[in-house]
Amino acid sequence: MSKYKLQFCCYALGILMFSTACSSSETNDQEMEKEHKIVVYQVFTRLFGNTNTTNKPWGTVEENGVGKFNDFTGKALQEIRGLGVTHIWYTGVPHHAVIRDYTAYGISNDDPDVVKGRAGSPYAVKDYYQVSPDLAVDPAQRMEEFEALIARTHSHGMKVIIDIVPNHVARKYEGLNNPSGVRDFGADDDTSVAYHRENNFYYIPGEPFKVPAPLDGYQPLGGEQHPLADGKFDENPAKWTGNGSRDPQPHFYDWYETVKVNYGVKPDGSKDFPELPEGFDKKDYKAHFEFWKGQEVPSSWKKFKDIAIFWIEKGVDGFRYDMAEMVPVEFWSYMNSAIKMKNPEAFLLAEIYNPKAYRDYIHLGKMDYLYDKVELYDTLKNIIQGKGSTDNIIPIQAGLADIGKHMLHFLENHDEQRIASPEFAGKAEKAKPAAVISATIDQGPMMMYFGQEVGEPGAEDAGFGKPSRTSIFDYIGVPHHQRWVNEGKFDGGQLSEEEKGLRDFYKRLLNLIGKSPAMGGAYQEIHSHNRQHTDWYNDKVFSYVRWSDIQRLLVVSNFDADSSFGFDLQVPAELILAWALADGTYEVEEKLYGRAKAKLHVVEGKGRIRVDLEPLESWILELPG
Template sequence: MAEWVRHALWWQVYPLGFVGAYPAREPQPGPHPLRRLEAWLDYAIELGASGLALGPVFASETHGYDIVDHLRIDPRLGDDADFDALIAAARRRGLRVLLDGVFNHVGRGHPAFRAVLEQGPAAPTASWFRLTWPQQWQPGVEPQYADFEGHGALVALDHRSSDVRSHVVAVMNHWLERGADGWRLDAAYAVPQEFWAGVLPQVRAAHPDAYLVGEVLHGDYVEFVHGSTVDAVTQYELWKAIWSSLNERNFFELSWALDRHNTFLEAFAPLTFVGNHDVTRVASRLTDERHLAHALAILLTVGGTPSIYAGDEQAFRGVKEDRNAGDDAVRPPFPATPAELAPFGRPTFALHQELIGLRRRHPWLHRARTRVVHLANEQLVYEVSDGSERLVVALNIGDATADLPVPQVRELLAGAAEIRPPAQLRLEPAGWAVASR
């Protein structure tokens, strides 16, 4: 993994929603919407981010994950010149850019699949897909085809095909050459590991500093990293344990997840988060809004590469629903500039700044391990260390003041607590603190 990733902290944006280009199917008149992101880059820096993680920006039929042209910017967003301008604006500010690569499936309107529908089994791209043809095929008859998790609009690629492999290598290299710094590989778990193991080394040969992270929901993370050769995977186990332990007032669940997280860190640095474009926003997920600070304190003091989903730093609400358009509430349009944000999110923004600032001042946290010092249903103290540097994190989600045993600490770095020598921290109800040793 490239050295720069050690310092990476992403601000994740879902562009089609952010600029109000979804669900519109056609480009809107006026300036190209992708340019609106440039007005938010200084905001990302003010937050403390070092990179912009973009959702899909390539030509698609609806939500961005039904791509019809991997080599074209979605016309609802703009064009190549707009992409180049965004990359240049990010570069001037020292921001990295991560792209969202959808290589498990394509939209039905993709030219490779359209050729199949029009030409039948003899189509030159028939090998791109997993197709079942009727015995007596005739023009106008569609084959059966594998799709993504039952979504007929998402046609699964056949990853045994050398043509598909060559296409994905070419696409990834094309946009890295245009200035991107890496790829989030959408639905990486649905793609055979041997496919990634054949593709990613070719990409790294041309772009050795590229960051390649796979979307994996569950399973054996370490085995997937080794088998696929990705740099990292998304840490959904930790995401679930954070909000669930806070809602259930059960830090034993989080303690178990932190032990698991340590085993992952032995092999790789996971992509960590408390929110993204696919899940209910953390401010809506938590049953007690006071615990948003605890969730963020955990995210920004444990090992991994943290990502903040745009709007979470303003305590945006939004609930994902299991229905058509069920993601819309968590993918809303943003105002044209940060100055137009409502004032209600400012305290949450300041909290993010405080903890991200702490994270950036302690880059060793990227591969640090945690050790639980004190554990109860409503209180948790853990030490985080890379072997030489150490911090202590104390959390109280109870409704009473708590005196917690801690390793000897020197000063408070974030949060609020009373240091009570020789080895105790007093936290107020729903209190939290990060201290140095």
């Protein structure tokens, strides 16, 4: 027996011995009732409840409509919860720059020259102590309406996540709702220097800001006349742009609608703040919190920590942090430890795309979860598009084995192409096997984007936003999703049979993972074993086992959209030994749809199960206890 197999066998036998020692029918029942997997449902708040179907490019609220906090009725939340959702990420809640006149509410108008789209980017936040007026039935009561939504969400058994974007703020930031004693971003900056530790922004002294030169005939608001759309914006001296551009006239593809926040990183990249002592990657958030007590930290650190605590005290349960890796990891230690001291159960998710930094942001930055975009998502997308092999999943999971429970999986979000778009897969059903793998392959959370469950293709030319992604910059409708909304009934009354079937698939899958103790347990791929020993098993199929002390699941998925596969799936001898299965025949139950019947045959300590997979079909088999 190889060293690897011996280690694996001992580990599995250890789990089995623990199971024998402490399990009981009562404990098992309790474990089956618990939720074993976090399921995040991302909603673009402005779009979710909009039932207007006009979809005019660059359309106004009056023309194209806009969703509200109040659209998340008890019925809507009940249906979201019924999908198996545990957390709702309400995207676009903090007040961001928008081209709409709210001066009657004391809000200044924003300049179309430094706003993307008419509805504006939710990642160009204008006031962190207030919510978007677009989202309220009565903008004067917008905070109260959001507080009511928090309470409704909690009453339906789900937690609330919102965005915080520490790397940058809107070009025209105006904190009109700051709590007493809170100074605005940049209010005390010395603008005569490029950098000072206590400055909130970086500056280009002596240089005024210039609006980017437009590309491809672009005109703000699609060319509509607007008193502020004059190709100018008053900012002198110019600030660095959000993505780090130091040019007073950023490029059109820079994040020109935002300015970069200074966290005490000098222009040469050196750090102007205390660093964490060696070994702090192994210390908990309490130790991190104690470390920062009495330390001198940059002004921007304190401002964003106060913002996060403000929302935690409002009842928000956690945050999705935009472009977290563009902010130093020490700041995250400082802020996240403070959040955890207020709410130890807070959900902290980082958008991050650099695998080399993953462990620092988890262990030093005290993030709970990270986007698993450049590894599992990109690999699955390639397989769906016929450009990759399922063999490539194995090294991905092996490389993340020590942090798998921290990796959040998804197939759609607001930045990515819709699965059903021609640019991705052209058909939502093609992602079914990838969805099963994303949801079941490890302990990390699974995330869904609203409309994914009914095959929304993101086909609208919304204005600033173009097809394949549902626009985050425009007032627009989301047609397939709107058929499920069904004029506010939230009953799927207008869905086609195909769309109903897709939603049923996701509902089955997400509820299954929530109720499966194996999702909190171990993982072992059996794909490579079957590639070597099983006829008709190829790199369009992928298989693995998940198990806990009371449940054993075998997952096998077929990515081929055209071909079915029938084969005897092999269960390696070390697993049969670890599970203490004697030679014989065992009934095996398929848990996703319950239609497939199978038997596990154990002969001379080796297992095999006859599997007959239709195109794009997955089986989640529960093995005998």
